[in-house]
Amino acid sequence: MQTIFNSTIVDRIANCGLVAVLIMDRVEDAVPCAKALLEGGVDVMELTLRTDAALGALEAIRRDVPDMLAGVGTIIFPEQVQQAQDAGAAFGVSPGLQRGVMDEAMRLKFPFAPGIMTPSELELALSYGCRNVKFFPSEPLGGLSYLKSIQAPYAHLGVRFLPLGGLTLVNLPDYMNASYILAAGGSWIAPRKLIAARDWTAITKNAADARKIIRQIRG
Numbered sequence: 001m002q003t004i005f006n007s008t009i010v011d012r013i014a015n016c017g018l019v020a021v022l023i024m025d026r027v028e029d030a031v032p033c034a035k036a037l038l039e040g041g042v043d044v045m046e047l048t049l050r051t052d053a054a055l056g057a058l059e060a061i062r063r064d065v066p067d068m069l070a071g072v073g074t075i076i077f078p079e080q081v082q083q084a085q086d087a088g089a090a091f092g093v094s095p096g097l098q099r100g101v102m103d104e105a106m107r108l109k110f111p112f113a114p115g116i117m118t119p120s121e122l123e124l125a126l127s128y129g130c131r132n133v134k135f136f137p138s139e140p141l142g143g144l145s146y147l148k149s150i151q152a153p154y155a156h157l158g159v160r161f162l163p164l165g166g167l168t169l170v171n172l173p174d175y176m177n178a179s180y181i182l183a184a185g186g187s188w189i190a191p192r193k194l195i196a197a198r199d200w201t202a203i204t205k206n207a208a209d210a211r212k213i214i215r216q217i218r219g
Contacts, residue, residue, distance in 0.1 A: 009069065016214075019045065020189040023050055024057040027056040030058075033190055035200070036200035037207050046072065047089075071090050071092060073094070076096070077101070082104070085108055091113065093115070094113075094114050113134050117141055131160065132182050135164070140165060166186075169213065188206070
């Protein structure tokens with residue numbers, strides 16, 4: 001999330017401490033899923049562009065669940081930036097860092113967080129003005145131990161990270177105790193199988209359990 005990233009959006013993400021990453025197969029599941037997350041205290045989500053239902057789901061949530069801050073993830077082609085913005089995405093996220101996508105996000109003044117996993121990628125993100133970036137895949141790379149090492153040379157710049165990949169309720173406290181973590185993300189809050197089963201109660205519980213941990217640590 002770069003210099004053009006609205007501070008209000010960044011504050012919303014930081015205050016929630018969580019970004020629920022969703023793979024939505026049916027547009028009709030979007031609104032009840034968003035409401036289930038809100039009931040559990042999670043008001044930030046990322047709808048991944050891995051299915052044809054993603055943008056339609058975003059539009060439904062923007063229309064019927066205005067209290068949800070809904071962004072779009074898995075933006076890997078430049079044209080998807082415009083598509084996400086047109087559908088009403090509050091922000092965009094990508095698993096990696098591609099110059100074409102970054103250039104388009106800058107051109108459209110679209111709030112965007114590229115994914116990084118090395119110091120070189122982080123420095124490229126910094127060259128675009130990014131101060132909040134996605135860290136992916138977190139646990140397979142070495143988790144918080146690895147992230148602590150690579151963030152140290154850039155700490156004076158106020159860089160914060162949104163780690164995704166392998167986060168669970170078990171390791172969530174470790175991440176939340178790190179001052180350079182903007183928020184934690186993952187599909188474990190509302191996994192695809194629970195959405196398919198329309199088990200909104202389980203999704204609400206996952207969200208509430210995670211939010212309880214965050215409140216205990218961050219207040």
